[in-house]
Amino acid sequence: MNAEQQTRAWLTEYRSPQASAAHLLCDRHPADAVAFTLVEPDLSAESMTWGQLADESRRMATVLAAEGVQRGECVPVLLGKRRALVVTLLALWRLGAVHVPLFTAFATGAVELRTEGSGAKLVVTDASQRSKVDPIDAVTVLDADELVARAATAEPLAESVAIGGDGTLVQLYTSGTTGKPKGVPVPLFCLASFQTYLHYSLDVTEEDVFWNAADPGWAYGLYYALLAPMVAGRTSLLLNQGFTPESTVEVIRRFGVTNFAAAPTIYRAMRAGSDLDGITLRRASSAGEPLTPDIVAWGVAELGCEVRDQYGQTELGMVIGNHWHPELAQPLRPGSMGQPMPGYAAGIVDGQIAIDVPGSPLLWFSGYDAAPEKTVERYTADGRWYLTADTGQVDDEGYFAFTSRDDDVILAAGYRIGPFDVESVLAGHPSVNEVAVVGRPDPEGIRGEVVEAFVVLRSGFVGDDALADELKKLVRDEYSKHAYPRTVHFVDSLPKTPSGKIQRFILRREGA
Template sequence: MGTVTDRRMNDNNRSAPNLADYESVRQGFVWPTPEEAFSRRADAPGCFNIGYEATDRHVAAGRGRRVALRSIAANGLATTLTYARLAEDSARFANVLADLGIVAGDRVFTLLGRVPALYIAALGTWKRGAVFSPLFSAFGPEPIKARMQIAEAKALVTTARFFERKVKPVLADLPSLKTIILVCGGDGGVDFDAALAGRPTTCHIAPTRADDLAVIHFTSGTTGRPKGAMHVHGAAVAHKLTAAYALDLKPDDIFWCTADPGWVTGTSYGIIAPLLIGCTLVSDEEEFDAERWYGNLERDRVTVWYTAPTAVRMLMKAGDDLPRRYDLSRLRLIASVGEPLNPQAVIWGRDVLKRPIHDNWWQTETGGIMISNFLSMPIRPGSMGRPVPGIEAAVVRREASGAMTFVETPNEQGELALKAGWPSMFTGYLHEEKRYRQCFVDGWYLTGDLVRRDADGYYWFVGRADDVIKSAGHLIGPFEVESALLEHPAVAEAGVIGIPDPVAMEVVKAFVALRPGHTTDESLRKDLLAHARKRLGPAVAPRYIEFCKSLPKTRSGKVMRRLLKARELGLPEGDTSMLEVEK
């Protein structure tokens, strides 16, 4: 599809991109220490704490009156917190934790939506020296229990409604959970607002070091129990710099990250990165609604918007006329993460939103953005982009012996590997050292994602190693097939798997959800098959198509191909705790 260049700058921010010359910055880049990236604290030499750096550092620099958070409630009313207020409220929460007996290293969980209490609790937890672990608000009792048992949760911040429906049924199985704090009150725990009201606005900020544990994010494996990926306070160095480089985030930006707080993006870039940079963060308690989202962009004058491919496709489905009713001229950059962004979505952004959408790639384990389509370089629609400065990426092939070899030929498929050592790299899976060690070979982190790298250094996602379909000697990436199907005007969503075949070993089967106004009949099935064969060729196109109302997805919007495959073949479904509630 060629390239797309994003050159327009916001009228109120005509400065050059933070990463204006990719090649020169990358060649000379060395990750700074926390003291170099932020500041040396005279009150605590050698200490580094995310809670302090995200709030009190700005207050000390005279920026306390700047708006830190603009939180939109479900009813549309907004709450505004300045950096000074956020520093005070998070200090109050740290004092609450101290009074409740929470000490450094204790695990504090949240089961909340995007409400002000979430941000206050996260920052206050870090100031106390405790470890923050967010849960999806859509989780049911069992996945909540599993994660809190693994981490030996000491405290939980939630609502009375969530507590009654999701926590109380498994409370007897959580012996380590001693403290429950309820936002907006209720029976069964400490009242969040009442507790904060009586506490001092300053606190003793724990003398944490850069290598002290700060966050545990849980991620589901193909099988087995959830994995608790551990990240340290020093990860903030990567959060800040990747947000500056990949999202071009500046202190005077108004930034909206739509990610759920239970997903790593909702913490790394929905809380930490924008507050470290000192910009204004917008959040919305409500889930997707096209008109509401466009209204947020216009009313709050958003300049940088970070969302997900699923949301982009839903906006596309809502039509091209709707965004024309809103003033989106303040938008300087739109970025997407969570799953590969289909090429047609990039073009749609350029043509309809007047901004091409910049895809980027990373994982829960990487802690921050690793590969991106940067503002200062042409976008290649469908590509993940190029590595962030400081990240050494490679395409490798695992050998039967356990060793790996590097793939040097352009466009040859292999597994994406990252040279270990960036600041936000996970430091382990909680209580699973062997599982952690298996992720590394010869000092390289093996991501489990299959990619190809073109002659110019752009990386292209092929699929998960366990998703790739091998048919008659061909390696077929589900994403490529899904992208072709999504180009058909009748298709809203597509998920592709391989199913057994006695001759070809596997053949491609596609599950398709249609746009409104289209009927699931044999004529359309044949049309889709013909469309795919034309676009992909007979060796890659799906052999079978099954229509469905919707596809199983994670809360972050990823189609769960392995769940489609398990259901198709009658296999165990494995961990489905990340599954979005199916309509």
Template sequence: MRDYAEAVRLFDHGKAAAAALHGDLEALNACVECCDRHLGDGKPALLYLNGDGHSARYSFEQLQPLVARFANVLRAQGVRAGDRVAGLLPRTPELLITILATWRLGAVYQPLFTAFGPKAIEHRLEQSHARVVVTDSHNRAKLDDVPGCPTLITVNARSGELDFRQCLDKAADTCEPVMRTGDAPFLLMFTSGTTGPAKPLEVPLRAIVAFQGYMRDAIDLRPEDNFWNLADPGWAYGLYYAVTGPLSLGHATTFYDGPFSVDSCARVIDTLGITNLAGSPTAYRLLIAAGKAFSAPIKGRLRVVSSAGEPLNPEVIRWFADELGVKIHDHYGQTELGMVLCNHHGLEHPVRMGSAGFAIPGHRIVVLDEQGHELPAGQPGILAVDREQSPLCWFGGYHGVPTKAFVGKYYLSGDTVELNADGSISFVGRSDDVITTSGYRVGPFDVESALIEHPAVIEAAVIGKPDPQRTELIKAFVVLASGYSGSETLEEALRQHVRQRLYAHAYPREIEFVSELPKTPSGKLQRFILRNQEVAKQHAQQANPASA
């Protein structure tokens, strides 16, 4: 394991960053970095398994001519360097072929998550001006009512439409890659839209260096690992770190095409011999709920586990250590930044329970007050990236959309954090999620973590409910475990549990038992929906007191 401080020193003015990508940031192609560069030794590029038990393995040598063929198919439809190609596909070999073929032409891949409805798809295609959409028969109908829908290429196409396999079979299997500069985009992403309309942003080719750093230092991806990232490539964490990151290091990615469940997760780990796992706390909580049914068959199989998407609850950390005998580490990032703050599996540094970790080498992460001054340890503020001293920071703003996130040399993340004395940083919450009650600032994550530690609770979301006396009071929405039912007795038990786990002013004065919590398709809590519902209820009660 390398020393963290030494790894940070390597990134002096970006020199190590350029060297990490073979010394040339002026002639790049993402398909070359993620496929061609790794030809010659038969290494696997894709491990595929679906819900019916069908499996397949593609080496880089097998994948390359398929990619070249489909690149020629796209070129025949007018795709050129800089054009957008959208993919509305599940995790199948066709998805990976589409992504790499787009990159081979110097074009820009735009992911469309398969759970999107027509409106979400329409917004993204309207913003991107995609020239081609690649989809399958299952998702094809979502595009019927999209105005001005681009050219479609469909796996198992309708009669008279372009069919993926038929086009592939007719195309030539050689296609020279189009080289571009490090600042040229190769991905077009959209923010999750949790606080407003989804905004587009371009990811430049030089971001591949940063993705590699995360895979090497935080994930600790080793040649002998079998790696599985549970995240869907329709979202940033999956596309950056299930596809681009491992492939650019010559390491196979794993695609499981099927519904996520405790049984399917255990089956993939067992069948493919997964040793290095990445995912979200939402997925891990489902596994924990299964108890021994999940842990017993795979205990001792995993070497390391990584978590991203939302802060990792301490209870999850303890469960993975006790039940699976494996370290799970928390990682923080954004679509705009990739992963920038981590408890690194591959670097030696202190790991503080509840901390998001340390800045990934190549980034300087600071905590700012509202005036833009850097704060010392112990004071909550806004997480920011010092762009002048972060050679691997690649985000340059939203595409065609102004942003207030750049203030001087800093990028403001919008997240509230606190610097710890050891140099690590702890997540407090989204700036608009932080609760101010009776003069205290309370992070919802702390209360949620405490609630989840109670055996009756599977999931929890905590918000600040407007209150004339306390500014806000803490309200919790709780999903109960099987065998428990909501009652006043249980409410009081949960309140006392939180008071004991945290502190007197942080317990939820109101608790509502619900069957599910509002989330984005990628599994992030949407606390703002719950806040808006509470405000609407209060307005209705004020307008009609008799209904209260």
């Protein structure tokens, strides 16, 4: 069975009207096989088998049902990457309820937006996060540890609800980099797309020690650290703490991680000074922000393999990539995010990366919750193409390259300049650890906008006029004279969303 046939087979199974989330995500897997390796901040760890997850989630479902949780109800969950998180989520899905992910770095405002926007009546959290939820009116707060204690003596749920492939599994909210976060209903049959990515793009095998370091409060972590490994029956590692380069490297080393996925931010932080002795990865993948070519070369030298860039959105999951599976793997091209994943067809429409709707059977986005006007903006007038709002290019061999978010394009002296192209050149300089490029109003009123660069230096380098001139010359010589940064700002850090995406709109503000 080739890749296209396999993806269609998964789609047929997971889109069945009788499809059950509990069965697909847990109950069909061998009871004694390990579902999750749960790692604490001190790097102590415990394994959770599919049998344990099945039993604990059935008992938790009974407790949640007693609290009034029922089919179709949205329930936000604000928990770290701990045992109670996966047990609670599977329990909700056993009841046919809808999980609303919340990131533990959120403040009350972000929690409230998602809670009220989803119409939730209950929120599950723990003592470490409760102060963020208590100020929100008209919701009942359930303490996860109290639920776990009650579940230990509860009768297991006799029968899980089958919501069918078109039933809603999750309501996730966009990151809000370009406006107010929007609710994205995620149907059960999305699992066909997620499993395709895990198998063909990440090439996670039964022998791998797999770790996706993204947080499940966001799309990449929820889709591919939890849902994809669960539907595929693969063991997933979860580290119950926030990111530090030191802990990331130590987890990879101590647990023998062979297949690693993370945002470019994490790779850049690891490059900035981590001791990588003894680390060799079989596969390394990146998503969330464009990956500059310097990280690819660094990965080969320091991690033992290329870091392969892949592309997706909250609304789509991953759809384009430099796939790792031997059936699909192609040579990397610098600056390219690869080719469409099996089950998807893509093109360029009005300068934007676009997904061919009739040619993409795995496409699952059906529209934003309660925002039909925003949904319409996502499609061409004839409904043929889904528009990503990301500008890009595609070459004759089908390799796609990201240029920028459509609203990040710089209009300078009649030229359209994509920040990523300039950033890729600057990131190749040995002094640069991270860089963001934006357009700012031309103070002389001639060019419309001018290019400005915000640079985080690697340890040991000093940001002075000489280095700024050197970076400007690098862009002029290696990319284009019209695109070099008129100003280079040396900064300690770049503003980012909690999921690690650079917030260029902050840099564009006057006085940034």
